[in-house]
Amino acid sequence: MSASPFAGPSAADILAELAELRAGDAPTQGGRVLSYVYDSGLSELDELARDAAELTRPLNALDPTTFPSIAVMERELIAFMRRALGGGTPRFGGGVVGSVTSGGTESCLLAVKTARDLWRAEHPELAAKLARAGKQPRLVTASTVHAAFQKAARMFDLDWDPVACEPDGSVRAAGFEEKLGADVALVVVSAPAYPNGALDPVAEVAGIAKEFGVSCHVDACFGGLALPWWPGLPDWDFRVPGVTSISADLHKFGYAPKGVSVLLHRGRKRHRAQFFATTSWPGYPVVNPTLLGSKPASPLAAAWAISKRLGSDGYAALTASCVRSAETIVREASLIRGLNVWGAPSGPSIALVTDDGVPEGERVDPHHLADELATRGFRIQHQPGFTQRNGVRLPHTAHLTVTPVTERTLPELVPALQSAADAVRGRRQASPRLELFGMQALGFAPKREGGAYRVPSPDMAWRILKIAGAGSRGSSLPGKLAPLMALAEKLPAPVAEAILIELLARVSEP
DSSP: OOOOOOSSSSHHHHHHHHHHHHHOOOOOSSSOOOSSSOSSSSSHHHHHHHHHHHTTTTOBOOOTTTTTTHHHHHHHHHHHEEEETTOOHHHHSSSSSEEEEESSHHHHHHHHHHHHHHHHHOHHHHHHHHHHHHHEEEEEEEEOOOOOOOOOHHTOEEEEEEEOTTTOOOOOOHHHHHHHHEEEEEEEESSSSSSTOOOOOOHHHHHHHHHHHEEEEEOOOOTTGGGGOOOOOOOSSSSSOOOOOEEEESSTTOOOOOOEEEEEEHHHHHHHTTOOOOOOSSSSOOEESOSSSSSSSSHHHHHHHHHHHHHHHHHHHHHHHHHHHHHHHHHHHSSSSSEOOSSOSSSSEEEEOOOTTTTTOOOOOOOHHHHHHHHTBBEEEEEEEEETTTTTOOOHHHHEETTTHHHHHHHHHHHHHHHHHHHHHHHOOOOOOHHHHHHHTOOOOOOOEETOOOOOOOHHHHHHHHHHTTTGGSSSSSSHHHHHHHHHHHHHHHHHHHHHHHHHHHHHHH
């Protein structure tokens, strides 16, 4: 009899260790983390997703010809999403087709890659002219568009050209029109913008883009499975003729496990431009609709199962709960002295901002509020302030994502917001003076050298982070994030980004 191949701890010990590790995580259910997690509040859906994922765990979604169940689930999920996003009506759809992806970022990357490839094919002379001049085609978005589109621009050699927002975070269609031209490969509008929940003027921008012959993508990764049932909104999906593609995440308000999203295109030609295929190697023919090759089927199966169980009416009911909670939070937050809601949210994203209309001693700083609220068992997300290219400053805020389970927590959440605001009222925004002085003492100055900012080495970045409170209690994360956010706001973007890269890299470094 051969020796056992198992040389490590027992399965029971390993699972016990994992359970202990999970005990230190933020809770993914119960509505106490108002970002990152999307809890339907329905245990039946969680169990259905788990069982569907387990049934498909061994499958490789790379090849639906070998595993035809993949094709069936993807086809039915795309059909459901097409109906939800206004593409199921022949008058408006124009042949809407698409693919399931691994998440919102991949959907956004593929939307940009597809538009770039089509633009190059349609403008070969202009593409060559720009290349000779050392220039790139442009990607036009609002400043509040998800950062995934900046990533896409860097990866696919486009010049990100953002349209400046108003101080309240809203954006005007005229700002897009001023930037459009033959060198624009893609225009992107948000439904809604994650930072403040504002719905971009989709119909106006898509109409302008159509006149210019420019592709128009709607990034509905955040709201794509909430806004179809959100009351009082103007048309923003495939019912708008100029919209050429839409991204929407099933692992957000579709309530599926991470990570599953869809990217839908108006027309087969556009969809096929998304694919990569090659027979130019001695192995099997490679045909990939997405960036990934081998990929799990479990997230797809879970999303497919949930969409079948809920249907349109089920999503409408869950969205109605989000609407009620959002209205309550907006109303109650607006009544807190020194605090306000940023802009006019049109969906399940809300941002809290300091009310500058009251005396300084009565103002509530949103980052101090977020840190204080964490001590009361609720986590909301710090968002640093941002100076746009035109010099207009967007304020620092705190983000809340509203989910169906939020309605159950309102009796605790609202008093927690009020008491946390009382605790920090009059406290000025965190100052990074200590960190900046420490950087100077360490011999690092965030200055330009040869046209670019000098960035700290990994070791220098870590020493700066330690001054900000990282590395204590055995964690690379600071105890409070307000001071770190203030430092990120103060530093030039390349320097702040290098420091934040080090922060996240240290988390998983052996």
